[in-house]
Amino acid sequence: MTSPDGAVPDGAYVGDPNSPNNIAALANMTQASALSIISGNVVNAFNSAGTNIGNLVNQGTGPVQNQVNNRPTYTESPLNIPLWVNINSDDDPTFPLSQLVNWTDVTSSSSSVEDAAPIYTPATDVLELGFIRATRDRTYSTVGLITGTGAWGNAPNMFWVYVYRMDPSTGNLTRLWTSGDVEAAITFQGTQFRLSMPTLQVHQGDVFAVGIQQNAPSIGTACRPLACLYQAVTDQPPGVYPRNIYQYYNATTSYPAPVNIAQSTLTDGNWIPWFVLG
Numbered sequence: 001m002t003s004p005d006g007a008v009p010d011g012a013y014v015g016d017p018n019s020p021n022n023i024a025a026l027a028n029m030t031q032a033s034a035l036s037i038i039s040g041n042v043v044n045a046f047n048s049a050g051t052n053i054g055n056l057v058n059q060g061t062g063p064v065q066n067q068v069n070n071r072p073t074y075t076e077s078p079l080n081i082p083l084w085v086n087i088n089s090d091d092d093p094t095f096p097l098s099q100l101v102n103w104t105d106v107t108s109s110s111s112s113v114e115d116a117a118p119i120y121t122p123a124t125d126v127l128e129l130g131f132i133r134a135t136r137d138r139t140y141s142t143v144g145l146i147t148g149t150g151a152w153g154n155a156p157n158m159f160w161v162y163v164y165r166m167d168p169s170t171g172n173l174t175r176l177w178t179s180g181d182v183e184a185a186i187t188f189q190g191t192q193f194r195l196s197m198p199t200l201q202v203h204q205g206d207v208f209a210v211g212i213q214q215n216a217p218s219i220g221t222a223c224r225p226l227a228c229l230y231q232a233v234t235d236q237p238p239g240v241y242p243r244n245i246y247q248y249y250n251a252t253t254s255y256p257a258p259v260n261i262a263q264s265t266l267t268d269g270n271w272i273p274w275f276v277l278g
Contacts (some may be wrong), residue, residue, distance in 0.1 A: 079136075091278040092140075094130040094149070094210070094245055095229055098222040100146070103230070117190075119148030120271045124156075124216045127249040127257045128226070129173075129209040129266070130275035131166065140200040143179075143210055146277040148225025149190040152168040156223050158198060159183040160255055161195055162211035163277070171241035171263030173209055176200065178256045186224055194278075207242060210275035213257055226273045234268040244268040 080089045084098040105116040122128050134140075141165055158181045164173040177197045186193055201232050202208070214223040247266040252258060 019094060033039075052193050086276070088278060091276045092132050092134060092143075093276040094132055095272055097274070099229060100227055117149045118228060118230070119150055120230075120273075121148070121225040122212065122223050122248075123216060124248070125250070125253045126161070126213070127252070128212045128262075128271075128273055129164070129247045129249065131207060131209050131245050131247070132275065132277050134202045134204055134206045134208070134277075136204050138202060140202060140208075141198075141278045142194045142196055142278045143177075144194040144278075145210070145212060146192045146227035146274045146278065147186060147189050148227055150225055152189040152224070153199055154220055154222035156183055156216040157216040157221055158213075158215040158255060159186050159224065160211075160213045160257070162209075162213070162257060163197065163200070164209040164211060164261070166207040166242060167208060168205075168207060168241060171243060171266075173230045173261040173263075173266075175257070175259045175261075176208075181255075182234060189225075190227075204243060208277060209242070209247075210277065211257065212273070212275075213255065215255065226271075228274060229270055229272040231270055234270060246270075246272045 024193075081091075086093050087097065098122045100118055102114045103116040103118055104114050113186060140163075145161070160181060161179040162175060163177045164175050166173055177200075179197070181197055182195065185195075212226065216223045231246075234246075238241050241263065243263070243266070246269050248269055249257065249261055249266055251265055
């Protein structure tokens, strides 16, 4: 159509662009021919740019597919741990088992022998804590320790085992589980003991503390020694939690130990007991 002065308005469709006055094509236009005109212009626009929809898709997905192709497969991903870390590949220990070596025993001013057992004996009622970070999303259903090889004559009145979860922003601890008194089950020196506990669902990076608390306040009783490392440097920079792989809490004589323990009430020490979650 035209305006009153005979001109063709901008954007008006007149059938054949080469014959502005010919609108007869409109009378014969079908739905199919109209769609063809519209889609043809769109396709021509893509083709005139030297590309097409398929190429656009390939350009978008190609780099992503290359990244996927270069990632390791399931069998190539390291899900096990070396034997020097721990014999049981499902364990997360406080330190590698192979580091549990004898200490040097100086026998005289001129000689020494590496035959001193790597152990320490906790004080009565003190809650000994060893920290463990989960390396992957997984479950824990056992907790363990290794008893020392010395001073095994007298026994404690009580021997309790705990599992705490650490708040990563504060270092505060929340008790998740306790064994109750298992003194009768900790029967041999130099032995790895495992206790079953309700299954914990944990995530990569979660930090837990295994706790041991023994009661031996009088003559005729004694705390069981624990296998350990001895470390020279104990404290981490401010704001880093846990403050150390080993800490202890000695503000209680009650059993069980508190449900909630503030980081400010924990003390660093030189020992690292061998504890494990698995």
